Amino acid sequence: MESKYILETEHVSKSFGELEVLKDINLQVEKGEVICIIGPSGAGKSTYLRSLNQLEKITSGKIFIKGNLFLHREKNRTVEKISAEKRRGLLLEMGMCFQRFNLFPHKTALENVMIAPITVKKEKKEAVRREALELLDRVGLADKVDQYPSRLSGGQQQRVAIARALAMKPEIMLFDEPTSALDPELVGDVLQVMKDLAQDGMTMLCVTHEMGFAREVADRVLFMADGIIAEEGTPDEIFLNPQNPRTQSFLKSILNP
Amino acid sequence: MEVLKRIIDIRHWQHRTKIVVGVIFCVLAAAGILAILNPDRQALMKELSPEMQQLIAKDEGRSRKRVTVTYNNLAVISYCSCSSSGAEEMSERLVGFAGAVYHADSGVAKLVGQMANYTYRMLGCGENILHGAKLTIFLTVLTVIFGVILGMFLALGKMSKRRIINRLSSAYIFFFRGTPLLIQLFVVYFTIPGVFGFAWRNLFDTSSTEAVYQGAFVASLIAFSLNSAAYCAEIIRAALQSIDKGQSEAAKALGMSYAQTMGKIIIPQSISRMIPPICNEFIMVLKDVSLVFAISLMDITTVSKNIMTSEGSYLVFIPALVIYLIITAFFTCIYNALEKKFSVYE
Ligand SMILES: Nc1ncnc2c1ncn2[C@@H]1O[C@H](COP(=O)(O)OP(=O)(O)OP(=O)(O)O)[C@@H](O)[C@H]1O
Ligand SMILES: [Mg+2]
Numbered sequence: 001m002e003s004k005y006i007l008e009t010e011h012v013s014k015s016f017g018e019l020e021v022l023k024d025i026n027l028q029v030e031k032g033e034v035i036c037i038i039g040p041s042g043a044g045k046s047t048y049l050r051s052l053n054q055l056e057k058i059t060s061g062k063i064f065i066k067g068n069l070f071l072h073r074e075k076n077r078t079v080e081k082i083s084a085e086k087r088r089g090l091l092l093e094m095g096m097c098f099q100r101f102n103l104f105p106h107k108t109a110l111e112n113v114m115i116a117p118i119t120v121k122k123e124k125k126e127a128v129r130r131e132a133l134e135l136l137d138r139v140g141l142a143d144k145v146d147q148y149p150s151r152l153s154g155g156q157q158q159r160v161a162i163a164r165a166l167a168m169k170p171e172i173m174l175f176d177e178p179t180s181a182l183d184p185e186l187v188g189d190v191l192q193v194m195k196d197l198a199q200d201g202m203t204m205l206c207v208t209h210e211m212g213f214a215r216e217v218a219d220r221v222l223f224m225a226d227g228i229i230a231e232e233g234t235p236d237e238i239f240l241n242p243q244n245p246r247t248q249s250f251l252k253s254i255l256n257p
Numbered sequence: 258m259e260v261l262k263r264i265i266d267i268r269h270w271q272h273r274t275k276i277v278v279g280v281i282f283c284v285l286a287a288a289g290i291l292a293i294l295n296p297d298r299q300a301l302m303k304e305l306s307p308e309m310q311q312l313i314a315k316d317e318g319r320s321r322k323r324v325t326v327t328y329n330n331l332a333v334i335s336y337c338s339c340s341s342s343g344a345e346e347m348s349e350r351l352v353g354f355a356g357a358v359y360h361a362d363s364g365v366a367k368l369v370g371q372m373a374n375y376t377y378r379m380l381g382c383g384e385n386i387l388h389g390a391k392l393t394i395f396l397t398v399l400t401v402i403f404g405v406i407l408g409m410f411l412a413l414g415k416m417s418k419r420r421i422i423n424r425l426s427s428a429y430i431f432f433f434r435g436t437p438l439l440i441q442l443f444v445v446y447f448t449i450p451g452v453f454g455f456a457w458r459n460l461f462d463t464s465s466t467e468a469v470y471q472g473a474f475v476a477s478l479i480a481f482s483l484n485s486a487a488y489c490a491e492i493i494r495a496a497l498q499s500i501d502k503g504q505s506e507a508a509k510a511l512g513m514s515y516a517q518t519m520g521k522i523i524i525p526q527s528i529s530r531m532i533p534p535i536c537n538e539f540i541m542v543l544k545d546v547s548l549v550f551a552i553s554l555m556d557i558t559t560v561s562k563n564i565m566t567s568e569g570s571y572l573v574f575i576p577a578l579v580i581y582l583i584i585t586a587f588f589t590c591i592y593n594a595l596e597k598k599f600s601v602y603e
Binding site for chain 2: 120164
């Protein structure tokens, strides 16, 4: 099934018990698009990203990847069963980077990057190793390949995490506040890697508080509040001329704290 | 004064590998020298009284010996006792130590000789592996190995979202932690063969007198392993759950299956956290194993109890305690080394 969109969500809702965190979210993402998601704390930004790769089970809604149905749930039940093999294949189209990196501390930087292609895709070790070294070089860590994560700075760890996700050759990258656990002087390196990725045509969904990054790199900015997409538009539309009063007050608070 | 304090503070030792290594080295060196100097059997026998020597010489041709000679060599010290029965009742004891031979029929030498003899028997020297300290260590090590393996499955079962697996694991753990180990041992050793109509010793060559011990060994290994698994399960579960949730999320996001996530990510990280409590469990098992006295396996405890009843020697329990302490100290050292090895990346 061919589709114009690489990722689509229809009526995605999610509740934690009584608490409705996502309310009927619809989004269509084109290949190569860079989308930044901004919004106040508790808006459901992380929950939305995590729902996309099934770290959270959505209550209801449909998710399509490259035009294929990936998940369809209603009333907290999966209604259309998708074969495990197909589901895993579609899941691998998405790579994710976490706020707290979540590198595997018992593996070196290189091993972190190599482990998934070897265990999940059963690829040959030598080839994986070559690609992993290339990826680490691309994120500027060619000299740190044999270090354990505990010996790396936060910025370096996040770049290893990006390389680890890229090693699975995903078509879409999900970033959940990749720089907000970092010291300010380390943020730049990580953002540079993300900019390079965007330039290379990667489809990206970034939850971020880096407004500069969003303005420069994003094709589209979503403002989320209370579980809905309250406003969306180009960076210029959102940052220079926000329509929704919530967007206005959020931007005011974040730009002139 | 400071030095003395430091040496007495045993817990301090664990952090002072140099001191420990130094002490161990000195002890081993001293033991080596003493072992070289130690008089052998012949040297000891030469010191026997002429009458006793005559008796032994006369005995040589006979098929039924009048004189019982025991010779115990503990490397650094050796002990020999000869006693004859019948008309010419006599008994003599000798202790060989540091190149000299002492008569041990009274006083300190007698006490030292007895202790050497008891230690020899409690260590199970000159016997097969199902005797004395060898049995205790063998049974403990096997129990903990099986306990950890089975405990791993129980821990995963108890963490499982499948209700039936979860319930079964919980029930198992509840049962084995909630009933006395001694009765569990009796059930495995007596009840199960009774109900199913077999005998543990029949698993082995029953023409040998060892078959009874071998059967009892298997039964106690099963009972202790099943019991230890319940405790290990809780230890392992706590260690697995102490690993940050982000780890399994990262693994999932990379497409790893549950088994891959557990096997490659979660379990390897939790091993260094399991080692201290498993070491503790090991020490508990080491002491629990003394319960085999109830089914007549000849471990350290049973041997000491037998010596107490047959020879009325109330002092036998002191070397028994020392043997247990040495075994504990030895394994604690091993575990400390393991813990260091498995936490290199932290
Ligand atoms: N596992 C959970 N159980 C219950 N409630 C949760 C859980 N995870 C998130 N929530 C709630 O869902 C809401 C949205 O959380 P979410 O983490 O998606 O917000 P966010 O927009 O990412 O905020 P932030 O900017 O602080 O990261 C919050 O109110 C949070 O308390
Ligand atoms: Mg968040």
